[in-house]
Amino acid sequence: MKKISDSTIHRLSKYLHTLETLEKNNIQTISSEKIAKIEQITSANFRKDLSFFGSFGRRGLGYNVSSLKIQIQNILGLNRSWNIALIGIGNLGTALIDYNELKRRDLHVRCIFDKNPQKIGKKIKGLEVLDIKRLPEEIKKQIIQIGIITTPAPAAQHIADMLMDAGIRAILNFAPKTLAAREGAMIRTEDTTTPLQTLTYYLSHTKPATK
Amino acid sequence: MKKISDSTIHRLSKYLHTLETLEKNNIQTISSEKIAKIEQITSANFRKDLSFFGSFGRRGLGYNVSSLKIQIQNILGLNRSWNIALIGIGNLGTALIDYNELKRRDLHVRCIFDKNPQKIGKKIKGLEVLDIKRLPEEIKKQIIQIGIITTPAPAAQHIADMLMDAGIRAILNFAPKTLAAREGAMIRTEDTTTPLQTLTYYLSHTKPATK
DNA sequence: AATTGTGAACCTCTTCACAGCT
């Protein structure tokens, strides 16, 4: 299959959310022009993104909101449920366990791990914190497909390796450190401080608008 | 000033973290080749990123870790402290209040807001949850420069407008919805579910490596 | 008349390759 750019996938995920909102507001049809305005992109960009996967609109009429929503769900692999293991039970990890936006998309945190003996055995939001040593067996037992790393940076690569050893091919890493992925595996690093730094950069290099 | 791409700023933020780690390990000098390997990019990409801001290395020798670190901090506007207001006290908001990576960079959450009367007046991690109505006055009183939105999506644009009315020019939005920014203001939207959807896309469109 | 789907043009970012400095 042709390689699709990361930006396209990123935007598809946004379109999906917008379509869900439109559907909730009982809007049945939408043109590329209108959705582009909401997304703050050009309509050609929207149409081109979709064109990589097929043609989903009707010329002269636009797109059917509900059916396009389902099509994008299918493209993104959201037409099924996914099981997640989360490693590192700090503030962020705890927040993610029952994050509603995940559940809504049928993305479920099934097991949680930490290496701190003080935390192991405790129940958090209905899940028992397991010893990190039990990761390989639990990944298999619970049929986990995705790992989320919310440990401090120094531990992150080791955890990623454990996950990949256990057959995990998709990892979301919140530790602020680029991790090495094996052949056939994908690791996405999302550092919360990075977007803030683009903001401090912006503030430092621009002046307030004068009106 | 010449427009610098988002990707460059994004990478600078990563370089900074890597340099901090190198410094901690008492490494004094590094070549673009070595740092590129850590970042999983090409060395030309690293050098070009820096070249937009000046020349920081020494031909034949490489870069001094400590001084490059400071230079990048300066570029990113991290040579000073910044005050943050956080709106929406859910799981994610609570997690961010005392996130160590922020404090380490001198980014401080100074005041927190919610509209839920059940939450207003409660103390969370040493900060009192304030009524959202008090936002304008507190922004001024506490000299806030950055807003972080962790409310549900439907409230997000209204909060962003309140922030911009109060003179805030930089907003980090965790609500899964593209927000409209005014002239002279920047809003970055970081949806936690989006990177997960790039992973489900990846899993759905690739096969495990066979060895 | 309205709006999609898409080749071609355009623009932006990345990589190459090498002159220039240490």
Place this chain on the structure above:
DNA sequence: AGCTGTGAAGAGGTTCACAATT
């Protein structure tokens, strides 16, 4: 000899503009 800094080439992503369709 080793490594940076950068103009030029190359790759990739976005927008234009219009034929095709309802």
